[in-house]
Amino acid sequence: MLRTHTCGELRLEHVNQEVTLAGWVQRVRNKGGLIWVDLRDRYGLTQLIFEEDSSEKALLEKAAELGREFVVQATGKVIERTSKNDYIPTGSIEIKVTALEVLNAAKVPPFKIEDETDGGEELRMKYRYLDLRRNVIREKLQLRHKMMQETRKYMDEQDFIEVETPVLIKSTPEGARDFVVPSRTNPGEFYALPQSPQTFKQLLMVSGFDRYFQIVKCFRDEDLRADRQPEFTQIDCEMAFVDQEDILNTFEGLTKHLFSKVKGVELEEVKRMTYADAMKYYGNDKPDLRFDMKFVELNDLAKGKGFGIFDQAELVVGICAKGAAEYTRKQIDALTEWVKRPQIGAKGMIYAKYNADGTIKSSVDKFYSADDLQDWADAFGAAQGDLMLVLSGDADKVRKQLSELRLKMGEELGLRDRTVFKPLWVMDFPLLEWDEETERFHAMHHPFTSPKKEDIPLLDSDPGAVRANAYDLVINGVEIGGGSIRIHDRATQQLMFKHLGFTEEEAQKQFGFLMEAFEYGAPPHGGIAFGFDRLCAIFGGSDSIRDYIAFPKNNSGRDVMIDSPSSIADEQLKELSIQLAVVAKS
């Protein structure tokens, strides 16, 4: 090695040892014939010292010429520092350098390589290799490393086998858009990159692998939002001979293991909630349970009192913000404007303040008596000092709006603490959801999800009411995993495809291999997949997954560092039997 120790390793016990360190120059200070250099590597920071009286002149000159981010190798004796730095583990010592070699010079970096940087996002993406030098970014990827190792450790202990499934697979029309790969050896044909290894993991269950997992790259050619990447990573799992309860327990176990080993947090039992309740009480299939503020429906109390807006609404529903009665009129007006923004879309907002003196002041005092408002307060479980906020309108829409308002109030009141973790199983999702655009039902999860046995008769009469054996793991309002018990017989799978609008021929062409596999002895099975990038972000207390990905793409799907995608040679196109058909921009 070009070093005897790392920059994070030396302590008082090493004093008088001759050592060699290598790393990057973080800082150079030059004062009164003394030069100090902070040398940095992944493991820490160590101070080098050059003294005019004892160091050779040439050495001192060399030290004086060091710039930020130079890569150097320094040899010298460990000595005790006179003024210790308690903030870093190596702060009690420094190295009195006797030999210095510049291993590589460095241009001045385009932004500061420090925890707080002055680089904008695009610049940091272009020089991602410099951004990754910053401790705060590198630590996020070290967290990810630890998450991976601990995930594998747990899964291995639980007898899961890690199996790599193929990346070059087959395009299917179901689900999101595929990335495709033209085949040179099969002209006119294409592979597709997997959106998930779904069918392969089910085939592994048919193969008797019993318990499978994989930490695997998946791909979706979707229009990107801030928090989406065209390639992302899943913890992908499947088990045979299980029912839903077994899967929930096994992966509650994984979640607890990760929190314990990676965060040192001992998680309480994961709560469970039906999809129906999540929508009714939180207006959201991924409620943030770090705070309560449940929805309270007020139709019985609010209607028929002459307030037209409520009378005409399908649903009047509100939340009670504990201790928020101190909100000023101005703050409440701002909230009203906020819910009326097009992104939220509410028509307006009603409030009722439970004052410290026991009176209730509302924006609809004209229509509701003090007793009426007291009834509201009782329904909300409101006490003095609380603020009730009420929306009304079309039931589905108003629930969504109120869900946004609830999250905003949680944020404003400081109830969404990033160091608190509230996991939740949301269960009994609908099997199908109606798609307005195509005017047909789509699989809410995917076409391999099994319906609840008792709901199968509804498939013909009321498809939207059929519940699936499907479940999501939600932490702090973020969906981090989802799965289901699968269909494992040909007849049910065919029925499902029929209800999704596949002709028999289409179903056979796309998924014939799976349905045929079900005829050769398929065991009952089910599984789950975790969004690994998002899981890491949650663990790191961050909203964005991008920092947890070593080399992310930007919002147009470009890697600005390597400048990809890019044009390819005509010869390549020819070999692949394709040609460009780019429509010129007018």
Added chain:
Amino acid sequence: MLRTHTCGELRLEHVNQEVTLAGWVQRVRNKGGLIWVDLRDRYGLTQLIFEEDSSEKALLEKAAELGREFVVQATGKVIERTSKNDYIPTGSIEIKVTALEVLNAAKVPPFKIEDETDGGEELRMKYRYLDLRRNVIREKLQLRHKMMQETRKYMDEQDFIEVETPVLIKSTPEGARDFVVPSRTNPGEFYALPQSPQTFKQLLMVSGFDRYFQIVKCFRDEDLRADRQPEFTQIDCEMAFVDQEDILNTFEGLTKHLFSKVKGVELEEVKRMTYADAMKYYGNDKPDLRFDMKFVELNDLAKGKGFGIFDQAELVVGICAKGAAEYTRKQIDALTEWVKRPQIGAKGMIYAKYNADGTIKSSVDKFYSADDLQDWADAFGAAQGDLMLVLSGDADKVRKQLSELRLKMGEELGLRDRTVFKPLWVMDFPLLEWDEETERFHAMHHPFTSPKKEDIPLLDSDPGAVRANAYDLVINGVEIGGGSIRIHDRATQQLMFKHLGFTEEEAQKQFGFLMEAFEYGAPPHGGIAFGFDRLCAIFGGSDSIRDYIAFPKNNSGRDVMIDSPSSIADEQLKELSIQLAVVAKS
């Protein structure tokens, strides 16, 4: 769970317990009012018994109707067997079944689900999910799982960070052919799938990650041979602030760890050999060291004795097969025919047999006296009972031919034992190799490999003589890993590109990001990548990697199970701004 125990778990200590098992019917025997069913799962085999006197009639009838590969759940009491089966761990007990449920029926499988199957390769590929049910195949993938976990364990303990590098990258003209992915959002542009994460892992070193690894899928659109797959897996590693010695030691450590933990084999120290010696003594840059049979050059002894073939040859070189003097004339003729096949291409073969009586009989007795032949024998270190085989011709070609012959003799003499493991570092590879087709030098390893400092002056005068800081790990004649110390400064990298025939503009366009990164403080670094599929095959004692891949593709790059690649919809092509240009077959 649908079971209380697995099929591999029950022992005498469980007798009298009521248990439920679930699995596949391996075999049904029906004799004298008794029915035995062998129930199989990943964990083992357990015998179920149904008795006419005590089992209900309906139960017995159900059992009689079971077919091979039916999936069943059986409940009953564990009882001691009267005739025990010592060959399986559960052979002392059986289950007296009281309840039986068929979880899924099965059609008769297209081939036998047993260690020895009657299915041909294509059929087993099509029904890969059934082939994977066979213990011998599943065990190979369990070996792979164990290799992965132990690799990660070792790397984690050595402070390596596992980082996922992107799959959607940029196409480069250097090296093998890329698979490409048309970008929908950047019309006319393409991503490429990585042939290796080479540049990204080097950037991680520039980022100060210090030690990186990843077990990662890589892709090459090459014409496939029996033992190649378009997607394959690498253990990919890189280290900063190291020299070659550090890398050899670290990965010798990994190799020993894997052999110890996975195979229970304590490996001796890994031998080292220069590329020049490997070629001189074995005619091969990946010599199989399970046996000796080194090349002996005979120019001095064989030329000038009137034997025209030798006199005109650039090189006369042979091997000595210990104890092979008993080869008959017919066997030797067969060997001669074998080396003359077009795949080997030798013009002929000379032999000299050291008989038990001390005489030496050769096929060129006309030209060489007994003393001449004794001199040969001395050069070979041959003793009574040995067989010397000699080829001649153009030096490079004859070495290749003799290498093939050496391996064949090793095979025939039983010297290539699959349970013996002889690892070897081959070092000091040439930096460049001449490509006849393009009439220019190519990088033997890749363009990022550093030349040996002392050889840099040769770059202009004798490029083919420049040695690289490059090394391969070879086990039993198979290259399982290769790597190098990299270039880490812009000037050398530019020089390298120049010698590879890149214009400055091309180099900048393709690898500008890397050369720019080298200007911001790049540490000295190097690494290695192991072919993971091949490593697993070596551990499993197999020649073919295909069985170690869960869902392999056939020799035309097709997945015959899912029928991929396949055509895609016109709408997809249009969205991707490409069209087909398939040339009709004439």
